[in-house]
Amino acid sequence: MIEIKSLSLQLGPFSLNDVNLAVDDKEYFVILGPTGAGKTVIIECIAGLHSLRKGEIWVDGNNVTSLPPEKRKIGYLPQDYALFPFLDVKENIMFGLREKDFPKKEMKGKVEPLAGLLGISHLLNRHVQTLSGGEKQRVALARALAISPKILLLDEPLSSLDVRTSKYLRLELRRFHEELGVTTIHVTHNLMEAEEMADRIAILDMGRLEQVGTPDEVFFYPRTETVSEFIGTPNILDCEHYKTLGHGLMEAVCGGISIILPYQGNGVKKIAFFPRDIHVSINKPIGPEVKYLRGVVVKIEPFSSLVRLRVKAGENILLAELPGDTFQSMDIGVGQEVFLVLKMRTLRIHC
Amino acid sequence: MISTSHVVRRVSGERAFRAATLSALALLSLFFTGIVVSLAAYTDWDTLFSTLVSREILFAIKLSVVTATITTLLSVTIAIPVAYAISQTEFPGKSIVDTILDLPIVISPIALGAALLVFFNTPIGAGIENNVLRFVFEVPGIVLAQFTVVSALAVRLLKSTFDSIDPRYEQVGRTLGCSKLRVFFRVTFPLARNGLITSGILTWARALGEFGATVTLVGATEMKTETLPIAIFLSLAGADIEKAVAVIFILITIAAVALITLRKISGKAYPI
Numbered sequence: 001m002i003e004i005k006s007l008s009l010q011l012g013p014f015s016l017n018d019v020n021l022a023v024d025d026k027e028y029f030v031i032l033g034p035t036g037a038g039k040t041v042i043i044e045c046i047a048g049l050h051s052l053r054k055g056e057i058w059v060d061g062n063n064v065t066s067l068p069p070e071k072r073k074i075g076y077l078p079q080d081y082a083l084f085p086f087l088d089v090k091e092n093i094m095f096g097l098r099e100k101d102f103p104k105k106e107m108k109g110k111v112e113p114l115a116g117l118l119g120i121s122h123l124l125n126r127h128v129q130t131l132s133g134g135e136k137q138r139v140a141l142a143r144a145l146a147i148s149p150k151i152l153l154l155d156e157p158l159s160s161l162d163v164r165t166s167k168y169l170r171l172e173l174r175r176f177h178e179e180l181g182v183t184t185i186h187v188t189h190n191l192m193e194a195e196e197m198a199d200r201i202a203i204l205d206m207g208r209l210e211q212v213g214t215p216d217e218v219f220f221y222p223r224t225e226t227v228s229e230f231i232g233t234p235n236i237l238d239c240e241h242y243k244t245l246g247h248g249l250m251e252a253v254c255g256g257i258s259i260i261l262p263y264q265g266n267g268v269k270k271i272a273f274f275p276r277d278i279h280v281s282i283n284k285p286i287g288p289e290v291k292y293l294r295g296v297v298v299k300i301e302p303f304s305s306l307v308r309l310r311v312k313a314g315e316n317i318l319l320a321e322l323p324g325d326t327f328q329s330m331d332i333g334v335g336q337e338v339f340l341v342l343k344m345r346t347l348r349i350h351c
Numbered sequence: 352m353i354s355t356s357h358v359v360r361r362v363s364g365e366r367a368f369r370a371a372t373l374s375a376l377a378l379l380s381l382f383f384t385g386i387v388v389s390l391a392a393y394t395d396w397d398t399l400f401s402t403l404v405s406r407e408i409l410f411a412i413k414l415s416v417v418t419a420t421i422t423t424l425l426s427v428t429i430a431i432p433v434a435y436a437i438s439q440t441e442f443p444g445k446s447i448v449d450t451i452l453d454l455p456i457v458i459s460p461i462a463l464g465a466a467l468l469v470f471f472n473t474p475i476g477a478g479i480e481n482n483v484l485r486f487v488f489e490v491p492g493i494v495l496a497q498f499t500v501v502s503a504l505a506v507r508l509l510k511s512t513f514d515s516i517d518p519r520y521e522q523v524g525r526t527l528g529c530s531k532l533r534v535f536f537r538v539t540f541p542l543a544r545n546g547l548i549t550s551g552i553l554t555w556a557r558a559l560g561e562f563g564a565t566v567t568l569v570g571a572t573e574m575k576t577e578t579l580p581i582a583i584f585l586s587l588a589g590a591d592i593e594k595a596v597a598v599i600f601i602l603i604t605i606a607a608v609a610l611i612t613l614r615k616i617s618g619k620a621y622p623i
Contacts, residue, residue: 096527
């Protein structure tokens with residue numbers, strides 16, 4: 001277990017303010033936040049790369065605050081991987097083992113299974129400068145894991161990869177985690193990546209911890225305005241009751257409006273959808289009434305190149321976003337009745 | 352819309368700029384080539400070869416190579432920790448220390464030699480001369496004079512090497528089990544290898560050609576403190592132009608070899 005107690009740090013203009021955090025054994029924990037939030041600094045503190053003026057770091061019940069990095073048994077994967085360019089892949093992986101005077105005869109037995117697990121056995125004799133981004137990431141991961149760390153720290157491990165490789169490696173990282181069972185802290189600014197990978201997420205902004213919880217807790221119960229904004233300001237509706245419609249569908253009533261959604265089995269507590277996923281129309285859409293919601297515009301706000309409408313539908317005030325030029329062409333005013341269409345596949349349901 | 356005349360004006364402007372820069376390049380290259388060609392034209396090749404194998408010139412070559420090598424080893428050995436400290440450590444007054452270390456690069460070598468001469472006339476300097484090692488008018492003085500001039504160059508070159516190394520490498524090395532000292536030898540040193548070689552070669556070449564501080568501190572005594580630049584000076588003073596030209600050729604050859612080696616090394620640099 002990792003415990004961060006009252007961590008405060010000033011690094012030039014940037015500061016961490018009284019961060020308290022506990023990460024369970026074998027947990028995959030994601031620190032999520034915008035650029036400059038202080039995510040990297042937190043994991044650098046855990047790795048022992050900064051001297052702390054205030055606060056403590058405990059690992060498995062031991063205070064490691066004053067231990068140098070080499071005594072902490074931490075695997076660290078920096079954002080740019082920092083593979084040693086003067087060593088080949090195998091020597092990079094063995095770097096930490098050599099430092100620990102690991103018996104030479106046993107090194108092969110350590111490196112080869114790890115390379116097999118990470119799918120890099122064919123790369124062992126390659127020079128690191130000839131590797132692709134995804135290969136570099138796996139080699140850096142193997143290097144970090146070779147020392148059998150108690151904790152694995154991943155600093156934006158997927159941000160420099162193309163979308164396809166990044167998606168694939170998300171699954172792979174989770175698989176390695178399941179197989180090795182190393183407590184992992186992963187830093188990212190990508191909400192989707194965090195939700196897909198994390199057992200729990202901590203949201204950090206301007207050096208302050210805003211919320212810690214499971215992906216669903218953070219999404220459906222954002223504790224602060226900052227968290228809500230960071231996750232895309234979703235409309236979150238509390239549902240009072242529901243009924244099964246057949247054909248794999250159900251109907252939930254949330255704040256006086258009726259929403260059709262795919263059958264969930266266990267019932268529905270909350271439904272969320274993003275402002276960008278609401279289609280706004282001034283004309284009544286063609287089709288059965290259950291496929292759209294009626295509402296009245298209560299507020300219009302310009303928001304960057306978009307226009308945000310606050311629409312009262314039932315007991316809810318829903319937030320919808322329209323491109324500026326679309327809004328201009330529709331001639332919508334406060335007090336006007338509008339029709340809102342929700343795409344079923346964009347609904348997020350909390351049971 | 353862009354008019355045709357605008358495009359024509361832009362193209363002719365680019366051509367004029369290109370012509371101006373290439374002309375400057377050609378002029379300077381011709382200037383240096385002209386100097387070498389004039390030396391070659393002046394040289395009587397039989398005299399050149401006989402001069403090259405003369406006792407005096409062989410002595411000058413040996414003295415220059417030995418003193419420049421010792422100076423380089425001393426300079427680089429001291430410059431490594433100094434440059435690392437300046438590059439990687441923050442401390443009060445760092446910019447003042449940095450400026451002091453740069454002074455020998457911009458001060459005239461004769462002034463530095465004179466300053467050393469003055470130092471050995473102080474009680475501390477005289478004490479060193481009388482009880483530790485004699486420098487004034489002696490061979491160790493050549494090394495000291497060269498060191499005074501070139502050590503700052505070694506520091507400057509190595510500092511830029513250490514500046515260019517991403518601190519992430521050291522951080523990763525630390526988490527993999529290296530102490531601060533171990534990480535320097537296992538990570539920083541290999542990353543700085545090309546910079547170290549470059550610094551060594553340039554320092555050595557600069558020490559080999561050092562004249563002002565050396566002649567001021569140790570004088571120009573034939574077959575005693577006669578380095579290659581001092582050999583040129585003595586030959587010119589004795590109106591032996593052919594001997595001077597032969598020595599100049601030796602220095603040019605050594606400089607060319609050093610520069611070619613540097614180019615080879617810089618082509619193999621790691622992207623750090």
